[in-house]
Amino acid sequence: MTQKNPTKKIVIIGAGWSGLSAACYLANSSNKVSIYESSKQLGGRARSVEINGNSVDNGQHLLIGAYQETLKLLQLISANTNQLLLRQNLVLNMFSPNKEKFSLKTYNIASPFHLLLGLLFCSNLTISQKYKIIYFSIKLSSKTLLNKNDISVLKLLKSYKQPNDLIKLLWEPLCIATLNTPIEFASAKVFVNVLKKSLLGSKQDSDFLFTIKNLSAILPKPAELFLQQHNANIETSSRATEIIINNNSIAGVIVNNKLISTKKLILAIPPYACEKLLSKHSELAILTKQLSIFEYQPICTIYLQYPSDITLNQAMIGVWDTTVQWLFDRGVANQHGLIAAIISTHGTHMEMDNDTLIEKVQSEIALLFPNWPAPLHANIIREKRATFTCKVNISTSRPTNATTITGLYLAGDYTATDLPATIEGAIISGKIAATEINHSNKE
Ligand SMILES: Cc1cc2nc3c(=O)[nH]c(=O)nc-3n(C[C@H](O)[C@H](O)[C@H](O)COP(=O)(O)OP(=O)(O)OC[C@H]3O[C@@H](n4cnc5c(N)ncnc54)[C@H](O)[C@@H]3O)c2cc1C
Incomplete structure (x- = not known):
């Protein structure tokens, strides 16, 4: 039996960084927000865990200066970034067990000279390798680099004459670090976009931002405080198991066997979890199919x-x-x-x-x-x-935040941003969902 709860204005399912981003932006524009998270703590994949009495992250994360929306959100919720993140010039020091070394760093001068100077002084690259990197970087800025069709990162690098040693030394580690997808089937479109926004952006965009507190202290805790100050309702250990649709509009969601009535619902959960909630609804068959394509x-x-x-x-x-x-x-x-x-x-x-x-x-x-x-x-x-998996043509499978059901929105690192799965992508996605709801409130 399901019991009835009072109507809540906006309900968000999932308190990863996308759900928290949506919640903070909505609460900041005076909406009544309720957020339900299935696990015991906030933060999703970017959270801290206790191991042997030590607080460590669920996985080591690295942020970069190009994460502008992450920095904006941290500012909105009054998180002190100076105490949370250590900004350093990009320095790539690569070692192999047989003592080979490769170092590339940027300098404190305007883009693109910050990188050009770094290449010039990079002692472990041959002149030919430096030339190939500069050639590819110039091509990156041209609109003709990729035609409409996406290809693999490896194919792109080969077509721009990047030699195997350079691919192994530089491009492959960068592709895996940014897209977490093997170079043979990683999307060149997304890779090019990441390089443009980071290495070829402003000098600050290419900076590394190392976490000097645990991940939960960086966003989830300050976001929780901000949401409490804005009278939001946050419930952990609360799993959504069903969504209710009436006449093509969202009517509610079942959380821990209780009906939460709402006309505005954001599912800020990963594609596989979303698929489970949507699959019962034939009117969402196309979206469900789209979500099932994710690997x-x-x-x-x-x-x-x-x-x-x-x-x-x-x-x-x-x-x-x-x-x-x-x-x-x-x-x-x-x-x-x-x-x-x-x-x-x-x-x-x-x-x-x-x-x-x-x-x-x-x-x-x-x-x-x-x-x-x-x-x-x-x-x-x-x-x-x-x-x-940020594979070739992934952009054709990434759903928009708004769905065909009135009042139902998606948020998460997988929605249609041009970024790979990152906390910046998650935060942008949450912000877009919040903005769309704010617009619909005015209609
Ligand atoms: C090991 C590791 C290393 C990473 N390294 C980096 C990095 O260096 N830099 C970077 O930018 N990104 C990195 N990422 C990616 C980044 O963590 C994710 O892109 C981001 O956290 C995704 O946030 P999200 O809100 O989209 O999803 P999630 O974090 O998955 O949040 C979804 C939330 O929904 C909850 N949920 C699911 N189903 C339900 C349900 N039915 N009811 C209620 N709640 C539900 C989940 O418990 C979860 O809290 C890394 C990820 C991992 C795992």
């Missing part, structure tokens, strides 16, 4: 606690010819000796049990840093559906 890529974060004097001497390094792709030094967040090792996308590591994978990662780190002692302890967080 997912994993990200493994291996946290290794070394003695507190162990450090990378920089916030992050890249690694190649290894299973591990990136190492982050959590010393920047006062977690001295804690190293987060990242492995993106699918691979044989996903078939290894935790002990075997930890041993492998540990031995790779030992090759890079032979003087380091063994870690004191290590843990793995495997997110099997960390991001959607």
